[in-house]
Amino acid sequence: MPQRRFMLVVDDAPILRMNxxxxxxxxxxxxxxxxxxxxxxWLLETHGLKVAALFTDIHMPGSMDGLDLTRVVYKRWPHILPVVTSGRARLCDDEIPDSGRFIDKPYRLSEVVGVIREAF
Incomplete structure (x- = not known):
């Protein structure tokens, strides 16, 4: 039986995260x-080997923002595809560690799902 693989969604805005x-x-x-x-x-410490993709906003409260998180993920769990989104910042894909991708907010469902499916 294949191992379950997850994606991790990180956003401090509850409605955006829920959507x-x-x-x-x-x-x-x-x-x-x-x-x-x-x-x-913290979740990655427990589930990191089962996570295939990370979808994170950049601007969030706490000790790290989304870009800092992608750097940690790249060092600890290099198999995870990082996908970064923001409505305030504009980045190029080459600014995201580990061949990650940047997608502008508001994003289209088909674009995001297409990119994430690459990790699965």
């Missing part, structure tokens, strides 16, 4: 969610 979780679950993916990068790092 992203619903979007990925509707696409048939199993999802973990966190309110900020610190909570995400």
């Amino acid at each position: 992203a979780v619903d979007m990925f679950e509707d696409a048939g993916l199993e999802v973990l969610e966190a309110t900020d990068a610190d909570a995400a790092a």
Whole structure:
């Protein structure tokens, strides 16, 4: 039986996080969610080997923002595909560690799910 693989959604805005979780679950993916990068790092300590993709906002409260989180993920769990989103910052894909991707908010369902499916 294949190992269960998750994606991790990280956003401090409850409605945006809930919408992203619903979007990925509707696409048939199993999802973990966190309110900020610190909570995400804690989840990764337990589930990191089972997580295939990270979908994170950049601007969040806590000791790390989304970009800091992608750097930690790259060092500790290099198999995880990082996908970063923001409505305030604009980045190029090459600014995201580990061949990650940047997607502007508001994002299209088909674009995000297509990128995430690369990790599965």
